[in-house]
Amino acid sequence: MLGAVLRQLERYSEAAQSFKRATELSPDSELASLGLFQSLMDTGDKQAALSEMKRYLAGHKSEEYDLILEELTSSSNEKN
Numbered sequence: 001m002l003g004a005v006l007r008q009l010e011r012y013s014e015a016a017q018s019f020k021r022a023t024e025l026s027p028d029s030e031l032a033s034l035g036l037f038q039s040l041m042d043t044g045d046k047q048a049a050l051s052e053m054k055r056y057l058a059g060h061k062s063e064e065y066d067l068i069l070e071e072l073t074s075s076s077n078e079k080n
Contacts, residue, residue, distance in 0.1 A: 003035045012042040023052070030056065034064055 003018035019036035026032055033056040040049035053065055 001031070001035065003032075003039065007035070007039055007042065010042075012039050015039040016043060016045075028060065030060065030062055030064065034062075037065075037068070 001018070001022065003015045003022060006012075006015035006018055016036060016039035019032055019039055022029060022032035023036055033052060037049045037052050037056075040046075040052065053068070056062065057065055
């Protein structure tokens, strides 16, 4: 996927655009959704990243997102 290459090159905004297009073409693609989520997190747009996570999880189960949620929750708990 082009988005993955762009992300490796640290061109996060372009990667997010590429993954966004991929999710539009294939809304059930977990790979595209996760790529968009990670790219948005890389750009610092946490709200948009979480919105994408919610969009995907509204209709699908995902072990990857479950792990991400666990990590986010434990990071948040450690700060408190």
